[in-house]
Amino acid sequence: MKELDVRGLSCPMPLMHTKKALEDDPAEIMVHADSGTAKANVVAFLQDAGYSVTVDQSGEEYKIKGTR
Amino acid sequence: MTKRRVIGPTAWLVGGAGLFIGAVAAWLVSQGNPGNMGLCIACFWRDITGYFFGQWTNQAAVAYIRPEIIGIILGAVVAALVTKEFKPRGGSSPLLRFVLGFIFMSSALVFLGCTVRAWVRLGGGDLTAIWGIIGIIIGVVIGIQILKSGYNLGRAKSMAAPLGWLLPALAIVLLVFAVLSADGTKSDFATLTPANGRAVIPGEVVVAPEGDGLKVLKPADASVVDGAVVAADGTVLADAEKVAATKPMPGGKRAALIISLFAGLAIGVVAQRSRFCSIGGIRDAILVRRFDLLFGVVGLVIGATIVNMIFGQYNLGFEAQPVAHNDILGNIAAMVIAALAAVMLGGCPLRQMIMGSEGDVDGLVAVIGMIAGAGFTHWFGLASSPAGLTDKAWPSLAVMAVILGVIAFIKRARTA
Numbered sequence: 001m002k003e004l005d006v007r008g009l010s011c012p013m014p015l016m017h018t019k020k021a022l023e024d025d026p027a028e029i030m031v032h033a034d035s036g037t038a039k040a041n042v043v044a045f046l047q048d049a050g051y052s053v054t055v056d057q058s059g060e061e062y063k064i065k066g067t068r
Numbered sequence: 069m070t071k072r073r074v075i076g077p078t079a080w081l082v083g084g085a086g087l088f089i090g091a092v093a094a095w096l097v098s099q100g101n102p103g104n105m106g107l108c109i110a111c112f113w114r115d116i117t118g119y120f121f122g123q124w125t126n127q128a129a130v131a132y133i134r135p136e137i138i139g140i141i142l143g144a145v146v147a148a149l150v151t152k153e154f155k156p157r158g159g160s161s162p163l164l165r166f167v168l169g170f171i172f173m174s175s176a177l178v179f180l181g182c183t184v185r186a187w188v189r190l191g192g193g194d195l196t197a198i199w200g201i202i203g204i205i206i207g208v209v210i211g212i213q214i215l216k217s218g219y220n221l222g223r224a225k226s227m228a229a230p231l232g233w234l235l236p237a238l239a240i241v242l243l244v245f246a247v248l249s250a251d252g253t254k255s256d257f258a259t260l261t262p263a264n265g266r267a268v269i270p271g272e273v274v275v276a277p278e279g280d281g282l283k284v285l286k287p288a289d290a291s292v293v294d295g296a297v298v299a300a301d302g303t304v305l306a307d308a309e310k311v312a313a314t315k316p317m318p319g320g321k322r323a324a325l326i327i328s329l330f331a332g333l334a335i336g337v338v339a340q341r342s343r344f345c346s347i348g349g350i351r352d353a354i355l356v357r358r359f360d361l362l363f364g365v366v367g368l369v370i371g372a373t374i375v376n377m378i379f380g381q382y383n384l385g386f387e388a389q390p391v392a393h394n395d396i397l398g399n400i401a402a403m404v405i406a407a408l409a410a411v412m413l414g415g416c417p418l419r420q421m422i423m424g425s426e427g428d429v430d431g432l433v434a435v436i437g438m439i440a441g442a443g444f445t446h447w448f449g450l451a452s453s454p455a456g457l458t459d460k461a462w463p464s465l466a467v468m469a470v471i472l473g474v475i476a477f478i479k480r481a482r483t484a
Contacts, residue, residue, distance in 0.1 A: 008223030010160065010414030011348060015356045036153030037343050045358060048073040060155060060226055
């Protein structure tokens with residue numbers, strides 16, 4: 001599984017990193033985010049790329065998991 | 069990578085948000101706001117700066133606490149709290165974010181509006197906004213090259229809770245001053261452009277409507293005689309023709325406080341939920357082939373256009389547009405700088421305000437930079453007027469470009 005940490009990054013870096021990670025076409029990807037905007041953007045981006053997405057919020061962090 | 073869906077459901081949501089924001093902005097003009105200025109983050113913070121510092125910054129014509137700003141912040145705070153997205157954080161190069169906010173404001177006031185108002189102006193039929201939008205596209209393209217070089221202001225980290233509440237607290241302070249000065253009275257230190265006030269001779273003769281006629285606000289002992297302003301000793305200070313030709317000062321044109329406040333609240337909620345951004349659309353479309361935010365600005369232009377047409381405010385053309393000038397290169401260059409500064413901040417001034425309302429101290433710092441930039445720009449005499457750019461505009465824009473270049477250089481490829 002591919003894992004990414006975009007916590008604390010300004011726009012559009014969370015999406016830049018996510019897009020780059022998808023270039024290898026991983027079956028599973030986990031993105032760690034800590035702002036609502038990064039979460040929303042990454043979730044929409046993964047869904048548009050055909051992943052089914054679950055978000056697990058623990059404390060300050062969103063764990064966004066994409067599977068296909 | 070398999071083919072990605074280009075337009076997902078979220079694109080339509082952001083588009084709807086833009087449609088709503090544009091419609092509200094155009095409606096606010098029908099309620100009294102200056103032409104094509106139902107929503108302008110730069111102009112509105114500039115007016116607020118004028119209220120507090122106007123006597124030092126020569127801002128008598130643009131001094132008013134815009135309740136839209138208060139509403140946007142409070143609306144975004146509530147939306148962020150309800151969705152548990154309020155998180156005190158910051159520490160991502162705050163000093164540089166202050167500088168970027170300062171430069172954003174200074175260049176926006178050369179254009180006469182922020183990146184949000186560029187789209188709002190287009191929705192009013194103001195074709196000079198096209199020069200600004202060309203500037204935004206160029207600025208964003210340059211910004212993308214900088215982002216690709218690894219430019220990064222560093223990661224934000226969690227911060228102590230009280231810091232996250234600074235911008236909401238500022239909004240409450242502004243609300244208190246706005247309510248106290250709603251009837252036109254103000255404290256001695258403050259500057260307040262009179263409602264619908266007209267500066268016949270700036271700083272010397274100011275009149276405001278009263279019933280069907282006019283009353284003289286300045287100088288105190290003068291009066292209106294047959295449409296002319298006449299001093300107590302009989303001297304004609306301004307003849308009737310001159311008085312009749314004078315237009316209201318921008319700061320004096322405003323919707324009622326309660327209307328502006330609630331419109332702002334609605335915009336704040338919608339902007340927080342949708343992540344609407346006036347520069348992110350072009351940026352994301354080019355950089356990551358994502359079009360959601362582009363739907364937002366297109367929606368804004370459509371919403372503003374429809375509502376402006378309904379209220380008979382739509383005026384298509386390049387000439388005589390409200391609070392705008394048609395200096396083609398000046399408009400382009402000013403928005404190149406503003407859009408580049410916004411890309412380097414990670415979002416437009418509306419986004420910075422929304423982030424500040426979510427507890428992001430970095431967003432707050434950018435707003436403070438904008439306030440300082442507004443005061444400086446008017447004090448220095450850099451702000452444009454409908455007549456065009458000032459002598460200081462080009463040298464100042466060049467200095468701003470150099471500073472942005474230096475920031476881009478020192479913060480390149482240092483990924484945290």
